Amino acid sequence: MKNTLLICLFVFAALSCKAQNIIPVEDFFDYQNEIPDGTYIKDINNVLNKFTGTWLGSYDNKNYEIVVEEVVYQSQIRTSLTYDQLHLRYKITDANGTILLNTLPLPDDNDYVAMGQYVNPSGAYQLDYAGYEYDCGQSGTLFIKTFNDNTQMKLYLYLGESPYNEDDCPNGFAEQEFPTNSQMLLTKQ
Template sequence: MKNKIFLYLPIILLSIGCKAQQYPLDADFTIIPNNSYIKDLNNEYNKFVGNWKAVLGTKEVYLYISKQENRSINRLNKNFFRDVLLVKYKVLINNQIVENTTNITDDKINIISLGTEIDNSVTFGYTGGKCTVGWGTINIGYVDPTHLKWNYQPQSTMVTNKNCPDYPVDGIKINLPYEPDDIIFTKQ
């Protein structure tokens, strides 16, 4: 009987230890242990997943939102895993594609969720387009099953030919919509 207890003890301890390492989406990553897992325990992200579209005058913006589980994250000397939302996008002006990230791989995506907010929204970090122009934060709020609300706050960046050698003569434009506030996207 003693041998059986010692045989199962490591399995029991391992399963208890794994459960203790999972945290909800709103967990503060700075206070969790290394190698913890911030998991979408209540499937809060699922309602954001899908293809979405907004039309702003002559500009059409398409968002392709997917969920990735157990993504490895390294931030502020902390290593952990997190369920995230990934956003690929395509922007057309006068029916001409001016920016398109739909063909990039998940490890190169430049819009990744950082966590949930109490107002039923998700905050995303955006590393910017060419030469990091437009980097900032995006907040996407859930309105109902067919609508999302978009708010994007681009940060200013000093870009020159020295730090961006292929900087075009006419400049780099931010193509993602940042005005007006609360742009509504419709599920496709």
């Protein structure tokens, strides 16, 4: 009887410890600097689902196809941390349908796939973005936020600091591929 009781206590303790290491993805913003080893930032309340899918929109005479998917990511910096996060890929075409940029076929670990960070307090999701001309200023944080019963999404780019060397960028600061002064509207397909 004592052995059965001890086994039950060990199982209960193990389950309790495991539950303490799960942080809901929507609460990650509050824990950023205090995440213990072995933590799983998990989408237990399905808050990321509203962002996933294929989204279409136009901006500055270009057509955008944005594909957002949820992935499980194992941190490369702290191997004991696991995240449910969003990855964003895109295809940009001109008015004639000519492809200007296409990251849709790229693998998850490619630098040009925008990788999620967290849902911020406003309800927008933040993703790290690096464009093909990163060294000439194409980088920052993409913000996406759904509205209208999650059938539409707003997207904009907040410019980050990237290396910029005039010798490496003879044409100057790179043109941004995403809006920085206004929001692009996208519709879920």
